[in-house]
Each structure stands twice: as structure tokens, then as C-alpha cells.
Amino acid sequence: MHSFTKNFLRGIIRSNPTFILLLGLCPTLAVSTSLDNAVGMSVAFTCVLLASNIIISLIRNHVPVRVRIPVFIVIIATLVTIVDLMLQGFIPALSKSLGMYIPLIVVNCIILGRAEAFASKNSTTNSIADALGIGIGFAWAMILISLIRQLLGTGKLDLFGRHLFTVPGLGDNPVAIFLLPMGAFFVIGVLLALFRWMGVSTGE
Amino acid sequence: MGTRTNGFFPVIFLTLIVFISVAALTLTDAITKDKIELAKEDEIARMLITLFPQMDGFTYDEQNDLYIPLAEQQPLGRAFIAEQSGYSGVISILVGLEPDTTLRGIRIIFQQETPGLGAKIVESFFLQQFPGLAVDDIKLTKKGGKVDAITGATTSSSAVVEGVRKAILDKLNQLGRET
Amino acid sequence: MDKVSKLVLSPAPHLRGNASINRDMYIVTLALLFPCAGAVYFFGLYVLLMLAVGVLCTVLTEYAAKLMRRQPFHMDGSAIVTGILLVLVMPPRTPLWIIAVGAVFCIAIAKEAFGGLGHNIFNPALAGRAFVTLSFAGALTRWIAPVSSFVADGVTAATPLSEGFITALTNGVPYKALFLGNVAGSVGETSALLILIGGAILLAFGLIKWQVPVFYIGTVFLLSWIMGQDPLFHILAGGLMLGAFFMATDYVTSPLTTRGKIIFAVGAGILVVVIRVLGTMPEGVCYSILLMNAVTPLIDRYVRPRPYGHMPTTRKGA
Numbered sequence: 001m002h003s004f005t006k007n008f009l010r011g012i013i014r015s016n017p018t019f020i021l022l023l024g025l026c027p028t029l030a031v032s033t034s035l036d037n038a039v040g041m042s043v044a045f046t047c048v049l050l051a052s053n054i055i056i057s058l059i060r061n062h063v064p065v066r067v068r069i070p071v072f073i074v075i076i077a078t079l080v081t082i083v084d085l086m087l088q089g090f091i092p093a094l095s096k097s098l099g100m101y102i103p104l105i106v107v108n109c110i111i112l113g114r115a116e117a118f119a120s121k122n123s124t125t126n127s128i129a130d131a132l133g134i135g136i137g138f139a140w141a142m143i144l145i146s147l148i149r150q151l152l153g154t155g156k157l158d159l160f161g162r163h164l165f166t167v168p169g170l171g172d173n174p175v176a177i178f179l180l181p182m183g184a185f186f187v188i189g190v191l192l193a194l195f196r197w198m199g200v201s202t203g204e
Numbered sequence: 205m206g207t208r209t210n211g212f213f214p215v216i217f218l219t220l221i222v223f224i225s226v227a228a229l230t231l232t233d234a235i236t237k238d239k240i241e242l243a244k245e246d247e248i249a250r251m252l253i254t255l256f257p258q259m260d261g262f263t264y265d266e267q268n269d270l271y272i273p274l275a276e277q278q279p280l281g282r283a284f285i286a287e288q289s290g291y292s293g294v295i296s297i298l299v300g301l302e303p304d305t306t307l308r309g310i311r312i313i314f315q316q317e318t319p320g321l322g323a324k325i326v327e328s329f330f331l332q333q334f335p336g337l338a339v340d341d342i343k344l345t346k347k348g349g350k351v352d353a354i355t356g357a358t359t360s361s362s363a364v365v366e367g368v369r370k371a372i373l374d375k376l377n378q379l380g381r382e383t
Numbered sequence: 384m385d386k387v388s389k390l391v392l393s394p395a396p397h398l399r400g401n402a403s404i405n406r407d408m409y410i411v412t413l414a415l416l417f418p419c420a421g422a423v424y425f426f427g428l429y430v431l432l433m434l435a436v437g438v439l440c441t442v443l444t445e446y447a448a449k450l451m452r453r454q455p456f457h458m459d460g461s462a463i464v465t466g467i468l469l470v471l472v473m474p475p476r477t478p479l480w481i482i483a484v485g486a487v488f489c490i491a492i493a494k495e496a497f498g499g500l501g502h503n504i505f506n507p508a509l510a511g512r513a514f515v516t517l518s519f520a521g522a523l524t525r526w527i528a529p530v531s532s533f534v535a536d537g538v539t540a541a542t543p544l545s546e547g548f549i550t551a552l553t554n555g556v557p558y559k560a561l562f563l564g565n566v567a568g569s570v571g572e573t574s575a576l577l578i579l580i581g582g583a584i585l586l587a588f589g590l591i592k593w594q595v596p597v598f599y600i601g602t603v604f605l606l607s608w609i610m611g612q613d614p615l616f617h618i619l620a621g622g623l624m625l626g627a628f629f630m631a632t633d634y635v636t637s638p639l640t641t642r643g644k645i646i647f648a649v650g651a652g653i654l655v656v657v658i659r660v661l662g663t664m665p666e667g668v669c670y671s672i673l674l675m676n677a678v679t680p681l682i683d684r685y686v687r688p689r690p691y692g693h694m695p696t697t698r699k700g701a
Contacts, residue, residue, distance in 0.1 A: 064214035071221050078225040082232045089239030092247065175484075176318070177518040186492065193496075321520040357520075 004129045007122075011133030017110045018141035018188075019195055024110040028142060029184040031101045035159050038139075038146035040094045044087065044102060046135030048079045049111050050128065055079075056119040057127035063120070072115045073106075080105045110134065148187050153178035248298075255300035255309045256280045268379060273300075281308050284375055288367025290315060291322045291359045299368055305376060307342065309335040310368055315360075322360030330354055330361070334368070339376075342369040404500070408460030410588050411629070414581035415467050418571040418625065421564050426475035430570055433470045436479045440486035441466035448495035461500050465489050468508035468629060471571025472622060472669065473515075474523055481519055485511040505676045506636045509669050516669075561619035572622040582628035594641060595648045596627040602652025610660055623655060626668040636676040643679075643686040651675045 017023045027045075031037045055075055056063075063071050084102045087095040095102065105111065114134060119127040151157060155170035177183045252273050253259050259273040259280060271283040283300040293316040300308035312326045324330060333351050334342070343349025344358075344365055353361035422430045441462040449456040469485055489511035497503045516523055560566050564574025571578075585591045600618050608614040618624070627648075631637060637647050651671040658667025 062217070064217055067214040067218045070218055074218070074221050074225050078228055081229055085232050085236040085240070089236035089243060092240075092243035096247075173519060173522065175518040176321070176520060177514060180318075180517060182517070189496075318517075318520060 003126055007126045007129035008133040011130060011135070011137040012140070013137070016137040016141060017134055018138060018145075019192060021110075021113075023113055024108045024138070025188070027101050027104060027108055028138075028145065029181055029188070031098060032142055032146035032149055032184060032187075033153070033179050034097075034150050035143065035146050035157070036094070037097055038142040040091075040098055041101065042135070042139035042142050044083050044098070045105055045108065045111075045138055046131070048076065048083055048105055049114060049135055050131040051079050052076050052111055052115055053119040053127040053131040054124060056115045057122060057124040060120045068120065069112075069116070072112055072120075076111055076115070077106050110138065145184065145187050145191070148191075149178045149183060153183060251298045251311050251313060252283055252300070254311060255283065255298070268375075270375075279303070283308075284371070285313065286367045286371030288363045288370070290317050290325075290363040291357075292316050292318070295325070295360075295363055295367065297364060297367055297371075299371055301372070305339060305372070307334055307337045307339075307368075307372070310364070312364070317357070317360045322354070322357040324354050324357060325360050325364050330364075339369060339372050342372070404459045404461065407588075407590055408464050410590060411464050411585065412460060412467065414584040415464070415471070415571075415629065417577040417581040417584075418471055418574065419467065421574040421577040422471065422475070422570040425564055425573060426570060430470070430475065432479065433473065433477065433482055433570065434467060436482050437470040437486050438463050438466035440483045441469070441490050444487045444490040445495070448491055448499075452495065452499075454499070459500065462490060465494070465507045465511075469511050471625060471629075472508065472512045472569050475570050478522060481515050481522060484518070485515040488514045501635055503635055504679075505673055506630050506633050509630060509673050509676075512669055513673060558615060558619065561616070566620075568620075569622055569625075572625045575619050575624045578624040578628055582624075585628065585632070591628070591632040592641060592644055595632045595637070595644050598645050598648035599627040599631050599652045600624070602649045603655050606653060606656040607660065610656065612656075612660060617656070617659070621659075621666045622668040626651075626672055630672050631675075636679060638679050638682045638686065640683070640686050640688060643682045646682050646686065647675050647679065650678070 011017065013020075015021055018025070018028055027041065031041045052072075052075055056072060059071075080103060083105070084095070087098070087102060114130060118130050122130070147157075151167055152170070152175045155172070155174035156166040157164040175183075178187065248271060249262060252262055252271060256273040256275075258275045260275055262271055262273045264271055269284060273280045273283065281300060281302050283298060286297045286299050287294050288297070289295075294314070295312065295317070296314040298311045298313050300310065302308050310331060312331070315323065315325060317323045317325060337350055341350040342365055344351055344353050344362055346353070349365065351361070351365050419430070419434060442458075445462040446456050466486055466489075469489055470482060473482060473485070489507040492514075493505050493507040493510035494500065494503045557566070561573075562575045564577065566573050582591075582596060586593055600623060603623060604614045604618050607617040631648060631651055638644050651674075654671035654674055655667045658664055658670060664670075
């Protein structure tokens, strides 16, 4: 079980997909406008990553090298479409606010990256550990970014329709730029600088 | 990874994967199709009921793309969706009409305008100007109409107003031709 | 700065000239006093308060940033110039806290995060202005008419470039008011006359090249004329004069060579007219300069001076 724990922990901090590997920034920038979106996106993303890692690690010994990338993409695209249809059917409100970014999980380079770099070379157990670790790493990064953006951009904190609190002074004059894409760049830039300054260096 | 990399095996393998994928998607579609339809209808019903509070159901007129809210099987008016380019992206607007052609009211279904400025088109202080307007009055005040623009967001306000007016005129034209 | 048109290379020791960042920046500050004085005259004493907050916040932020980066702090005046310019492009009744936020952004993000003076890609004052415009759009779209008395509140009025102003014109364009500055607008942009005086000071001390304002304003004049607009109105209204003399001429964020500067100025001029006439925003000076700032490294690459004695390589088949 030692390697399971190691593979699980690695994705959370040391090779965090967002802050260390700087992968999958497009959905991170676009969707992190509210905490609801961040949670929804993280769950959808982790489901797809987990399923894709499991399937690919199971068939890893049979995939011909020459067609491995097309095979991975077909598998990921299928999983994403399933998640998309499920969301539309069962949680329409979340599906609407995440909009086109659910279908775009297909091109999220983290998933194809893990398939190519990890799941196609490791056992199913380790691939599950990897998917969960990367999923949690992605989730806490998304939640941190969206928390900052929501607090600054709207001046209040709402979670799934419930109003939690209003930041004094900011509620009336929110810094709207943080809801725009450039605001996301500022937040990620400052966070990256902060982590480098704290001594977290590149992993892997 | 697989060792049989020559010959037809890769092609056969990929084809197999695609077939499995198609099967999985067909199955998911079968499970979710009705749910998705219901969710979409639900959403329209929720919007419609804010315009026609006494509504207890609605029908969809496919030929004219009209939603007809009903109360005890009697039509209360007509509603349809208008689309217009705003300051950033398309704004979708649900337009409700009384049985005559005056405006029952509008609701914004989808918009991506600037937060804190153009995005105010969804707020009631802007939307409440619309009910009861005749088609020719659906213009901004400075263009001779009866709708005040949102301060600093003339483009977004104008997009809503123009989108609604044009859509009503188009729809009435279309209905007029057919009867 | 461009008194010597030929580049003379000589080995050390060199004589020290009296040109320095300090001296240049204080001359710019002096030149900026004219638009500032006009702003106080047109929009009241509140402008002085805005200037104080703006300059104080830029200088303090610079000090804090240098402290955090463990670098020595020099009072070189560039932070003061940024602070004044930021206030000059703000609406006349901007709440002071917005100016403070803008000033911190100017220095902390637009300047120091890129490496400090000389390394920033974007003009700090304009970047700050763009930041607060996008952040507090509601509070920054209230414009007031000039007030001659020193009252705290002004009468809301349309800026010359907004739709309301043009439709309200009944007896011709008030060129004289536009030239002298007796119209609504940002704090320091309304008076073309005072900006021209400030610009003349910069030119007299050789701090800026005449090509930049001339080509910038000239492009706007020509292009708006071609597009069927009133060219004189377009060069007098809005922030074009201020941008042309004080912002498009920024050493750090504009190309190095004269040829590059001309490309920069013409490009910015085209963008201004395109944004004003075809775009949805009333004014385009701020974004025109920021966009040209972004392509400045490309321009510099393209117009790189040919090393002495270097023969251009002839292309095959040419």
C-alpha cells in the first residue's frame, strides 16, 4: 500500500496540476468565477479522470502503441459526453452554469496527460490513487481561486444558493474585474508568486 | 503497452473501442433523453410563470416556435425567445405578449455582459420598465421610446431593447403571413 | 535626449552628463502641473485631494514593493509621475479609495511585478486606469460638468465622446470650449491648450520626440476625416492630447528607435479611431496605447538598427 499512498499524495501538492504543472489552466481560468462552479467542475473532472485512468490502466497491455493517443481520446471523449448528458438530465442548473466547459474537459490536458504519462504504464490500483490525488489537487486549487474571485468580485460568499456572508465594505462596491478572465489571471499569477516565495518549487 | 503493432491489429483495436464508445453513448442517451427534455421544459415553465403568474401549464406551438401559457386550458398570451448580440456574446430573452400585441414583460434567459454594469439587465429595476409597452415604444428614451438605459451600459440596454422590438415585429410578421 | 543624431562610440572614461531619471521625471512633473492646474480650475479643489492620494499611494506602494523585493528604494520621481497621470485620466469625482486601489495596482502589479522601472510592458498609469474601469465600472461612468466654484458636488454631464453629448448639440461643435477645456471629461484631458503647454516643455527639454504626438494625432485626424467624422472634434475631444504627449511617449513602454516610435504612434492612432467610431466604447485612447505597448517588443525587433558595416543579406531569387 506504500506506493498507493505515495501516488495519491503526489498530485495534491508536489505535482499539483494547477499550481506546479500549470496544466489545464483554460477551464480553471474560465470556470472559477464562483464556488459552486468550482465544486461542480472539480467533481465532474475527477469522475472523468478516475474513469479514464481505470479504463486505460486496464487495457494498457493491449493498446497498440501507434494508435494509443486516438484510443485515449475516444475513451475520454466518451466519458465526458456521458458526464455531460448526466448533468444535463439530473443537475440542469449546474450544467447551465458550467456551460460549454463540461464538453471541454475532453481537451483538458491533465486527463490526456495522466493517461499517457501514468495510467498507460502503471497498475489499476496506482492509477486510481493517481486520479484521486490529481483530482483533489485540482479541486483545492479551483476552490481557492474561485473563493478569492468570488469574494473580491461579488463581495459576498454564496454556496449552492445559500448566502453565507457579505464582506464588509466590498458588498456595495465589488471589484468586478475578478469575475472577468483577466481577474483570473491576476489571481493565479499572484498565487503562483506566493507559492514560489513560500519555497514550493516545481515537482516531478 | 501492446506488442502487436503491425498489420491490421491497431485498426481493428481502434474500431472496437469506437464501437464500445458508441454503445455506451447510445445507452446514456436513452437514459437521459427524457430527463433532459423535461429539464428544458421545466426551465421554460419556471421563466414563463414569472411572466404569467396564473399559469398552470403551457403548450409549445412548434410551427411558429411559440410557447402558449395556459390557465384552465385557456391561452393567456404568447411567449417566444429573442436573441441579440450584446456587449459580449448573445443575450437570450424570453418575450411574453398579451393576447393583443402589448408586451407582457421580458426575462433574460442567458447573458454574459460585464458584471456590475451590463449584467444589470437581469435586475428588476430595468425589466420592470417593459410590461405594458406598445411595440413602437420599445426603444431607449433618447431614441424616442419609453425605456431608460442603465447608466454606463447603453450597449447592453440597447441590445435588449432592440432585440425585443425586432423579435416582436418579426414574429407578428410571420404570424400575419400565415393567417 | 536626441540632440546627437549620430551614434558615437568611444571607450571609457566618459564624461557624466546631467541627464538622469531624477531630472527627467521632475521636468515631466513640472509639465504636468499645467493640466493639473487647469483641472483644479475646472473641477474644483477636490482634484487636489485626488492628486494627493494618487501620488501618496504610488510612492508608498513603490517603497513597500522595494522593501519586499529587498531592493534599494530610490526617490526617482517616476512613481510621482505615474500617480499624477493616473489621477489625470480619472473622472473628476472619483471616490478617493478607487484612486488608492488604482495607484496600488499601477505600481505593485503593472510595474514592480514585471521587474520595476524599465521592465514594465504596460504604461502603469493606463494599466491602473483600465483596472479600475473594469472593476468599478458603475462608479467610474459618472461625469460632471466643469464647476467654477469649489463645491463638492457637480452636475452630471455627458462627456464629448458620449452619445448624449453629440445628439444634444444644436448650434455646432463648441471647438473653443473643447480647446480651452470647459467641458466634461477626465480630470486632466479636457484642456488641449494646457496639455500643449506641458508638451512644449517636454519638447523644449528634449524629453520626447515630436514624431510621437504629431503622428498619433495626425493619424487620428486623417482617419476620422476619411471615415466621415469631424476630424477637429476627434482630436480635441477625449484624452487624445494627454495620451499623445504624456503616455504614448513613455520611454519604457514605447519602441526605442524613431522609426519604431512612428509605427507605434500610427498604430495607436488607427486604434483610437477604430474603437471610437466602430467600437462600443466611447473612448479608445487608453486601450489604444495599452495595445500598442503589448506589441512594442515586436516593433523593436522589426526596426532594429543595422549594425555598422553589416550588409543586409540578399534573398535568393530576389
